[in-house]
Amino acid sequence: MMSRRKGTRKAPKPVKQAYVESLHRTRRRGAPATDPGEPISMARRWGAVSTATVMLLFAFAGVVTAIVEQDNGNTSNARGAVIVAAIIAPVSVFLLALISRTPAPLRIASRVAPAAMAGFLLLATLLREPATAVVTAFGIGGAFVLRMDEGVNSRSRRIWVVGVLALLTLVAYRFAPDVTIVVAPLLPFAGCAAADMATERSVSIGRD
Known part of the structure; x- marks a missing residue:
């Protein structure tokens, strides 16, 4: 008798049952992509730019290599x-x-990368x-891909800097x-x- 009582499970409370059911429904659908909402730090922003720039350097090196090899027949x-280059970019x-x-x-990159x-x-x-082509095309692309925090960043200023x-x-x-070819792929995302940085500084000055 005692073992049977210990083995029986109590029916879940209504609130707990609703929570369990909603959790299962969420798992079946798959968790949607969520926006953290909090502005990212400048360190993370530059970390993203640095990593992406390294990959862009490899892609651009492939383009330059292709031009040289084509000229040599x-x-x-x-x-x-x-x-x-087309894979790495x-x-x-x-x-x-x-x-x-x-x-x-992934969705925004799949749209912007082919356009860039x-x-x-x-x-x-x-x-x-x-x-000039890599600075312009990937700079404008980066202006739409790099995270935008409303009230903190300005896409129009990004495009203006890329244009300059x-x-x-x-x-x-x-x-x-020769020097410009080496420096050019470093500029788009960094711009x-x-x-x-300039926008955040002006916003902080305005608040003060």
């Missing part, structure tokens, strides 16, 4: 370098969104140089193309973070 090597955009805690990072790559190809063809950097890159390439 090595079509197969050039094609392979382009494929590698979207990863850089995704990491920028993921590490900066942008809501739905298409813009890069178009500008590189028109300008006949890849440095692109103009400086265009001029610098005419005088020092967005620098714009955020």
